[in-house]
Amino acid sequence: xxxxxxxxxxxxxxxxxxxxxxxxxxxxxxxxxxxxxxxxxxxxxxxxxxxxxxxxxxxxxxxxxxxxxxxxxxxxxxxxxxxxxxxxxxxxxxxxxxxxxxxxxxxxxxxxxxxxxxxxxxxxxxxxxxxxxxxxxxxxxxxxxxxxxxxxxxxxxxxxxxxxxxxxxxxxxxxxxxxxxxxxxxxxxxxxxxxxxxxxxxxxxxxxxxxxxxxxxxxxxxxxxxxxxxxxxxxxxxxxxxxxxxxxxxxxxxxxxxxxxxxxxxxxxxxxxxxxxxxxxxxxxxxxxxxxxxxxx
Numbered sequence: 001x002x003x004x005x006x007x008x009x010x011x012x013x014x015x016x017x018x019x020x021x022x023x024x025x026x027x028x029x030x031x032x033x034x035x036x037x038x039x040x041x042x043x044x045x046x047x048x049x050x051x052x053x054x055x056x057x058x059x060x061x062x063x064x065x066x067x068x069x070x071x072x073x074x075x076x077x078x079x080x081x082x083x084x085x086x087x088x089x090x091x092x093x094x095x096x097x098x099x100x101x102x103x104x105x106x107x108x109x110x111x112x113x114x115x116x117x118x119x120x121x122x123x124x125x126x127x128x129x130x131x132x133x134x135x136x137x138x139x140x141x142x143x144x145x146x147x148x149x150x151x152x153x154x155x156x157x158x159x160x161x162x163x164x165x166x167x168x169x170x171x172x173x174x175x176x177x178x179x180x181x182x183x184x185x186x187x188x189x190x191x192x193x194x195x196x197x198x199x200x201x202x203x204x205x206x207x208x209x210x211x212x213x214x215x216x217x218x219x220x221x222x223x224x225x226x227x228x229x230x231x232x233x234x235x236x237x238x239x240x241x242x243x244x245x246x247x248x249x250x251x252x253x254x255x256x257x258x259x260x261x262x263x264x265x266x267x268x269x270x271x272x273x274x275x276x277x278x279x280x281x282x283x284x285x286x287x288x289x290x291x292x293x294x295x296x297x
Contacts (some may be wrong), residue, residue: 001094001113003041004084007034007101008075010055013203014102016288016295020257020274022056024101025063026201027240027257028244029214032063033104033201040072044109046097058277077115080176087172095123096170099163104199104210112164115143122169122187126162128194130155138191145189150178160194204288205297208272211238211255254267 010017017026024034034051041049048069057074064072073086088097095116097109108126115124120171125145130137137156140147149156151279163178169189182189197209197217215236237251240258245251249266257275262268264281273279274290288295 001046001097002087002091003097004087004100005034005051005070005099005101006083007051007060008054008078008083009101010078011102011202014201014207014290016292017207017272017274018055018289019292020099020290021059023201025059026207027238028104028199028201028216029211029238029253034060034101036104037107037123038067039101040107041097041099041109044107044290046109049097050087052086054078063149064296081173081178081181082176084170084178085173088167091167091170093167095164095166098163098165100191100198102202103161104197104201104214105160105162105194106164106196107134107162108194108196112162112192115190116164116166119143119190120192122166122185122286123182123189124164125189125191126160126164126194127157127191128160129137129196130158135159140191145191157191160198204272208255208270208284208297212236214234 006023007022011023014023014245025032028036050071050073051064052073052075054075058082062121064070073083075083084096084098087262112124112126123171127138134149135158137149137158139149169185169187172185173181175229196215199213200206201210202243215238233287236253238255240256242259245255245262246264249262251262252269252271254268254271259276260273261278263279266279266282268279268282271284271286272288274292277289279289284294286297288297
């Protein structure tokens with residue numbers, strides 16, 4: 001079975017972070033989200049897959065050079081869910097696992113496959129109990145997807161950003177939003193409720209909290225792959241590669257992307273410092289710090 005990782009969006013919700021790099025490359029506890037997801041999916045037996053690129057596509061190429069079994073689809077214009085149909089001729093009768101490029105979770109691949117096989121459905125949506133966010137909820141009954149609720153409906157189940165799509169569904173996706181395809185085709189789509197850790201990296205505040213939540217998850221799993229001592233020390237920082245911090249500077253509860261240099265007697269607290277920034281004798285709290293300027297969360 002193959003996967004399709006959706007990474008072509010502009011990341012408007014994630015500005016100003018997405019001015020620096022696409023959401024799928026945001027570091028999660030020091031490692032790009034894409035790499036954490038790819039390692040997980042391949043570890044679950046998926047044989048390779050697809051990724052669509054558009055905005056800042058060149059940023060992905062160094063990372064993707066290590067994944068020879070992932071086919072890159074460059075989109076000159078964003079086509080939304082329609083791009084998934086590019087995988088239709090490569091499935092060999094098997095379903096396709098589709099994953100949004102701005103969420104992290106432990107994808108229950110085997111459980112989704114079991115539902116797909118046992119029910120003979122056209123697809124399986126991974127859902128979770130609504131978190132109180134702006135995400136639209138779904139109408140479901142007895143394990144079946146029935147449609148979307150009205151946008152102001154804030155109770156029930158929400159889509160996690162992960163779906164298992166059968167070959168027929170993949171082939172016939174024509175709408176920008178695949179939920180419109182489900183409505184048009186009157187498909188038999190089942191839902192599987194997920195109650196594990198689900199992290200939304202879609203906007204700066206959510207991204208900041210996602211790193212904290214992921215670090216707490218790592219603490220509960222001593223065998224987890226931990227970079228930069230993320231589970232040690234108080235307060236915790238989330239450092240990417242190539243970060244230098246002078247002994248006279250203090251950095252607390254901050255996310256620091258690669259190549260950052262913090263010098264002098266700087267105090268950085270609860271900030272996101274993005275790629276290549278150099279700070280000297282600087283004091284910032286609760287800010288996003290980029291080469292383009294300083295922003296509030």
